[in-house]
Amino acid sequence: METIVFTPNTLTVIAPKQQGYEVPVHTVYYNLRLGNRNLTNVGSSTSTSIGTTTLNPGNITFQNPVEVFSIPMFVQNVEVTLGGKIFITFVEPFTLNIGEHTGAITFRCFGKLYELPITYRVIVPKRIKMSPKEVFFCLDKDPIHVDRSTNAHKFEMRLTMQMKSNSLMPTNTIVQTYEYLSYRPVVDVYPGDEINSFFETNYATSYFITRYYATKVQVEIIEYNAQNEIITYGVLHNLYFLPGKTPKAFPFLTNGTKRRIYDRSKIAVSALYNSPDLAHFISKDDGPTAPTIPPIADPNSWENYKVMNWTFERLDVIPSGVVYRETTIDFVSVPMPNGSQNIIHLFFENQNRVMDWFSCVGEVKFTSEFSHLQDETTGQKFGSLETQTLILHTGFILKEEIPLINELIKSNECVIQIGEEFYKAKPISQKNEIYDTEKHLYAMEIEFEIKRNAR
Structure with missing residues (x-):
């Protein structure tokens, strides 16, 4: 019986000797030519978790039907489909x-x-x-320790990041590879530094919404010798990362551990879906539209690692006239100053990429700055541009709220509610002016550029 060998290349598969490592199914693609019912190879696409190999058997042609005659001991199964694809599954x-x-x-x-x-x-x-941690914060400097092999010339860190903004959106998978040259016996690498830049901004505001999912990450470390051959491989599966640093009020994603509230303050808190502290806080809402957090049957499900943002009015949840503590946050009730009519609500994206909040009963002032377009030679004017600015005087605030204001100033965008009016704004303050009074109270002025047509 005539035997034809596929040439010129051999399919090479690389895998580490470890239990539980799943070698992917390799697919060799063929094209079924209906004219003469010949099955002609047109190339292939094969990959492993370690490297990518290609197979090009040339222009070998054979007719249907195709039968698998024999397989080597390290191949578990081979399947030939009518569509002209050959699937090869390898043993562990x-x-x-x-x-x-x-x-x-x-x-x-x-x-x-x-x-x-x-x-x-x-x-x-x-x-x-x-x-080990249940969830990592990208900028906390949690290193991966890599013990360098004696014959290693370099190593790669490959990050496979699965990201999703909400349950209705498809998963976005991003693969990034970083190369390191080092001759030290132990090298520390920080995957969080790289992952942090891939989180997207979501400025949506609602009563109870999913802000984003924690990024699910697979980290692979691959060592190469001087001949650029893979010599070792290691992998960490299902690591969950959140942006920024661990907030001071964790499990709530805010650094504001002590803040003033008024009877009609609007409050926004964020935490992981599976946080018992969030569930306990929400259980105090006895309003008709109070949200619920049904448990997820699988404790390891990605659904448990989505970040929820809950916005509510103070009197629906927190009693009036008390200092109220919820796990890691102290809410200090203060009366409305004489003559104050409206509470000013500010919602901004903090360092954990969630909507944080701040409320005050200070004063606001709107100003407009104009720049004119004109011919420098003739002086003829062609038009003007107007930039509207909002200056907010916070009134007296707590010393503990100053870092919160600093974070507000550093945010890219925010939403300001004054009465029934909403403004989309960009903080542009160059410095935070703090006034220390004899009573050791503080006040600040914050400047915003109002986005046109965003009221």
């Missing part, structure tokens, strides 16, 4: 010895055999260490 590498295992898959078609040579290379697994 922990069952094999370290080193190269060679063999071939043989197909039979109308009296001819076709061999597909395969090399299955089992490499040393890499042990990488990272202190």
Whole structure:
């Protein structure tokens, strides 16, 4: 029986010798030519979690039907579909010895055999260490410790990030690879520094919404020798990352641990869906539209790691006239100053990419600045541009609220509510002017640029 060997390349698969590592199914693509019912190879796309290999058997042609005649011991299953695709599933590498295992898959078609040579290379697994946490904050400097192999010339950190803004949106998968050259025995790498830049801004405001999901990350560390061959591989699965640093009021995502509230203050808090502290806080809302947090059956589900943003009016949840403590936040009730009519509500994105809040009963002043377009030679005017500015005097605030105001000033955008009017604004203050009175109270002025047509 005639045997034809697929040339010129061999399909090479690389996997670490560790239990539980799943080698992906490789797919070799073929094109079924209906004219003469020949099955002609047109190339392939194969990949592993470690590297990418390509297979080009040339222009070997054989007719349907195709039968799998034999497989090597390190191949678990081979399937040939009517659509002209060949799926190859490999055994788990922990069952094999370290080193190269060679063999071939043989197909039979109308009296001819076709061999597909395969090399299955089992490499040393890499042990990488990272202190375990339920959720990581990107900028907390949680390192991965990489013990360098003696023959390692370089290593790569490959991040596979799964990101989603809400339950209705598809998952966005981003893969980034970072290369390191180092000859130190132990190297620390910080995946959070890279992950933090991929979070998107979501300025939507609502009573109870999903702000975003914690990014689900797979971290792979791959070592290479001087010949650029893979020598070790390690992987960490299902790490969850949130943007920024661990907030001072964690599990609530805010640094405002002590803040003033008025009877009609609007308050916004954010936390992970599975946070018992958020569920406890929400249970105090006895209003007709109070949200609920049904438990997720699977405790490891990604749904537990979505960040919820809850906005409510103070009197629906917090009693009037008391200092109220909710886990890590002190709410200090203060009376409305004489002559004050409206509470000014400010909602802004904090360092954890959630809507934070601040309310005051200070004064506001609107100003307009004009720039004119004109010909410098003739002086002829062609038009004018108007920039509207809002200056907010906060009134007296707590000393503990000053860092919160600083974070407001650093935010990219915010929403300001004055009475029934809403303004989309950009903080543009260059400094926070603090006035220390004899009573040790503080006040600040904040300047905003009002976005036109955003009222």
